Amino acid sequence: MPTSTLLRAVLRALVLYCAVLTLTFVLLHLAPGDTVTMLAPADASAADLARLRSQLGLNEPLAVQYVRWVTHSLSGDFGESAARGTTVAALIRDALPVSLALGLSSLLLSFLLGTAAGVLQSARAGRWPDRIGTVVSVVLVSSPAYWLALGAVACFTWLASRWSFPLWLRLPAFGLATPGSDLHGLPHLRDLLQHAVLPVGILALIGAGGVARYARSSALDLRGADWMRTARAKGVTRLRVHTVHLLANMRAILITLFALSLPGVVAGSVFVESVFGWPGMGRLMVMSIIARDYPVVLGCTAAFAAVVLLANLGAELLLPLADPRLRGQ
Numbered sequence: 001m002p003t004s005t006l007l008r009a010v011l012r013a014l015v016l017y018c019a020v021l022t023l024t025f026v027l028l029h030l031a032p033g034d035t036v037t038m039l040a041p042a043d044a045s046a047a048d049l050a051r052l053r054s055q056l057g058l059n060e061p062l063a064v065q066y067v068r069w070v071t072h073s074l075s076g077d078f079g080e081s082a083a084r085g086t087t088v089a090a091l092i093r094d095a096l097p098v099s100l101a102l103g104l105s106s107l108l109l110s111f112l113l114g115t116a117a118g119v120l121q122s123a124r125a126g127r128w129p130d131r132i133g134t135v136v137s138v139v140l141v142s143s144p145a146y147w148l149a150l151g152a153v154a155c156f157t158w159l160a161s162r163w164s165f166p167l168w169l170r171l172p173a174f175g176l177a178t179p180g181s182d183l184h185g186l187p188h189l190r191d192l193l194q195h196a197v198l199p200v201g202i203l204a205l206i207g208a209g210g211v212a213r214y215a216r217s218s219a220l221d222l223r224g225a226d227w228m229r230t231a232r233a234k235g236v237t238r239l240r241v242h243t244v245h246l247l248a249n250m251r252a253i254l255i256t257l258f259a260l261s262l263p264g265v266v267a268g269s270v271f272v273e274s275v276f277g278w279p280g281m282g283r284l285m286v287m288s289i290i291a292r293d294y295p296v297v298l299g300c301t302a303a304f305a306a307v308v309l310l311a312n313l314g315a316e317l318l319l320p321l322a323d324p325r326l327r328g329q
Helices: 003-030 035-039 046-056 062-073 088-123 128-142 145-162 186-223 226-233 238-249 251-268 270-276 281-290 294-322
Strands: none
Touching: 003 062, 003 294, 035 046, 062 294, 088 128, 088 186, 088 238, 088 251, 088 270, 088 281, 088 294, 128 186, 145 186, 145 270, 186 238, 186 251, 186 270, 226 238, 238 251, 251 294, 270 281, 281 294
16 A cells, blocks of 8 residues: 555545544533432532532533643543543553454354355345355344344343253353352353353354355355456356355455454444343443443543554555555555
């Protein structure tokens, strides 16, 4: 990629980043409700409310608050949580790895399952495997994440104990580890993986449904290309045509879809993290919005915006590597 193109992409990402933060800051402060009233005790006097408002810096003009927050955030200081009494950076540092691990693992699994299902559907277009796959993928994409999460909890916890399911089907549903356990090494890893099966599986199935629909339509568009007919005319097996030639020409499409899906999975795991009790960014964001904890909400928004822009910028840089036709553009 030429240097000028790279600089324009980076500059565009920075402008969008500033625009997102500015819009979020303004909307938060224009929303109805008062943070001071929610944080102060019920018997707080007017003087106590004024003192707390001054401590939080909410008595200053909105422009002054914005300039102060931007100045501090550029150095990595997003302020202190008004509800938790700790720095926002520390909260994000603890929650972001959880969401990234949950989002990346589920996204990779969803792309593996969805791409395989979509290519298989395209090879059997119009037949019963394609029809069944279409129904399943549409149902998965249309189902709310919290509904599937609650159904999985009911199935693998309550029903498993009531119907005497095998031990390998009795999966833990809440938290990252078994309460009260002091595990280390391989037992700790095994316990963590058991707790991750349900949340990762739910997000992966939802994502796989969308990827399958996208991969199917892309594969059907490419099946009529000249290089596909040439490969079949040369005697290349049907399996090799679909697993090698077709997937190689779908790389640019899948990279773009992956970059667009990554932020949605990281930020869209709010309900899954809340249902399964995972201390990630989604759960932190919801609790902070309920408490009107402005510094934490702004810090989480900054982290989400950074993930979105970095993912899009990474896809823009990788596309010429995946599709040689884009290298000179």
